[in-house]
Amino acid sequence: MGIAHRRGYTHPMDLIALAVPFFLLSIAIEWSWGRWCGRDTYRLTDAVSSLTLGGLSQARRFVALGVGGAVYAWLASATPFTTWTTEGWQAWLIAFVLYDLCYYCSHRAGHEVKLFWAAHVVHHQSEDYNLSTALRQTSSGFLFGWIFYTPLFFIGVPAEMMVTVGALNLIYQFWVHIYQFWVHTEHVGELGWFEYVFVSPSNHRVHHARNACYLDRNYGGVFIVWDRLFGSYQRELPSEPCVYGITKPIRSWSPLEAWLHVYRDMVSDMWRTRSWSDRLRVPFSHPAWQPSDLVAAAEPVTGEPFEKYDPQVSRVRKTSGTINLILITLLLVAAQQSQLVQGYEAYAWGMMLWLGVSNAALLSNYDSAWFRLQDVLKLLVLCALAAQLSTATALVVIPLALIGTLWQWFEREQEVARATS
Numbered sequence: 001m002g003i004a005h006r007r008g009y010t011h012p013m014d015l016i017a018l019a020v021p022f023f024l025l026s027i028a029i030e031w032s033w034g035r036w037c038g039r040d041t042y043r044l045t046d047a048v049s050s051l052t053l054g055g056l057s058q059a060r061r062f063v064a065l066g067v068g069g070a071v072y073a074w075l076a077s078a079t080p081f082t083t084w085t086t087e088g089w090q091a092w093l094i095a096f097v098l099y100d101l102c103y104y105c106s107h108r109a110g111h112e113v114k115l116f117w118a119a120h121v122v123h124h125q126s127e128d129y130n131l132s133t134a135l136r137q138t139s140s141g142f143l144f145g146w147i148f149y150t151p152l153f154f155i156g157v158p159a160e161m162m163v164t165v166g167a168l169n170l171i172y173q174f175w176v177h178i179y180q181f182w183v184h185t186e187h188v189g190e191l192g193w194f195e196y197v198f199v200s201p202s203n204h205r206v207h208h209a210r211n212a213c214y215l216d217r218n219y220g221g222v223f224i225v226w227d228r229l230f231g232s233y234q235r236e237l238p239s240e241p242c243v244y245g246i247t248k249p250i251r252s253w254s255p256l257e258a259w260l261h262v263y264r265d266m267v268s269d270m271w272r273t274r275s276w277s278d279r280l281r282v283p284f285s286h287p288a289w290q291p292s293d294l295v296a297a298a299e300p301v302t303g304e305p306f307e308k309y310d311p312q313v314s315r316v317r318k319t320s321g322t323i324n325l326i327l328i329t330l331l332l333v334a335a336q337q338s339q340l341v342q343g344y345e346a347y348a349w350g351m352m353l354w355l356g357v358s359n360a361a362l363l364s365n366y367d368s369a370w371f372r373l374q375d376v377l378k379l380l381v382l383c384a385l386a387a388q389l390s391t392a393t394a395l396v397v398i399p400l401a402l403i404g405t406l407w408q409w410f411e412r413e414q415e416v417a418r419a420t421s
Contacts, residue, residue, distance in 0.1 A: 028133045034130075043310065044318050045363045047132040048325050049253040052356045053122055054135030055332045057257055059352055060142065062335060062345035071146065072153045072162075081156035095157050096165045096222075099149070101167060103221040106148035106234065111216050115283040116144060118262035127245035127308040129208055139259060169221055190236070199224050203235045209242035243306065247288070251309040253360035255353065262287070268292055311365050316410040323404040324359040327382065328352050330397065340389045351385070354378060357380055362407065372408055379405050 046082035110120035188201040217234035273291035335348035386397035
């Protein structure tokens with residue numbers, strides 16, 4: 001949230017970092033359970049894409065700072081209200097509930113206003129629904145997301161309380177994040193009375209569905225009560241199975257396409273329309289709205305199955321893709337935790353992005369002489385960086401980087417075998 005560390009409390013990023021092993025273990029358990037019971041909800045390519053975007057989201061702060069922290073600090077100093085005490089559980093409970101109300105407003109705006117949807121859309125692009133989807137997060141939410149939490153600082157909620165309840169809210173969201181995390185699963189049905197008060201796997205599945213009857217519903221982070229109060233609640237219907245993804249699929253694993261496609265379309269509409277009033281309206285319109293002189297026949301959105309983006313890739317490419325995801329994760333952990341990378345975090349982010357974009361092409365079956373050349377260059381850069389850091393780092397990274405490029409050798413061998421057969 002952009003607030004500096006204060007003595008006596010843990011930054012939300014630290015809490016989330018501590019929860020990462022739980023996240024990964026939960027993903028492994030869900031995948032194993034799905035395989036065992038014959039209902040596997042994972043595709044490796046989609047999961048790698050989601051986890052890559054999650055890693056890049058965590059690394060975003062290495063290269064971009066939000067204005068939220070400065071605004072929060074000013075509000076905290078300018079508020080006419082007495083700053084809340086952090087003693088006792090009552091103030092923490094009230095802050096947690098009020099934070100979730102602000103989250104509801106932020107989340108609803110993220111679906112109903114195009115400028116905010118451009119950031120939030122990343123979380124909804126996956127056409128699968130599993131625990132890896134919870135980690136598929138935006139890298140541009142810092143631009144405007146802070147706006148919705150300013151009232152809490154104005155009424156005197158102290159920074160340490162804000163960042164702590166904010167982290168707990170996020171962690172509740174991988175169970176939807178330890179809570180938003182657990183609701184991102186298809187393996188848990190309706191939960192009786194729980195559905196009336198809290199966000200659950202069932203009512204959050206509705207939120208992620210592209211079915212017409214489910215669009216723009218169930219925005220709560222922890223409490224579904226807000227949706228029931230403000231008219232945005234929709235129960236999961238047995239007669240209408242959820243179909244996941246966005247109404248205009250991007251059909252790409254690239255993090256750049258995931259981040260930028262709504263911004264690009266928004267700028268395109270503003271440039272092409274002949275109406276100045278429509279130009280001004282575009283960023284603040286509903287995501288589905290277009291200027292009247294640009295409207296084309298819209299593809300109807302139904303609950304019927306649609307073709308997922310699922311390029312069939314070889315096992316060796318999947319192996320290399322998984323290795324590249326491990327390298328992205330190691331870079332993130334090193335930049336967050338290791339003194340060796342201190343001062344070079346932006347380079348780590350750049351390397352993560354290079355790996356992510358290259359991996360997206362790899363898992364889309366892309367191939368060309370230039371693509372193979374950049375893959376070799378990526379290997380050389382990774383090895384050089386690892387060797388500069390430490391011997392231990394080099395011993396871990398260099399073998400992984402080499403394995404990550406072996407797809408070239410296997411595919412070349414197959415090409416030779418086909419040519420000589």
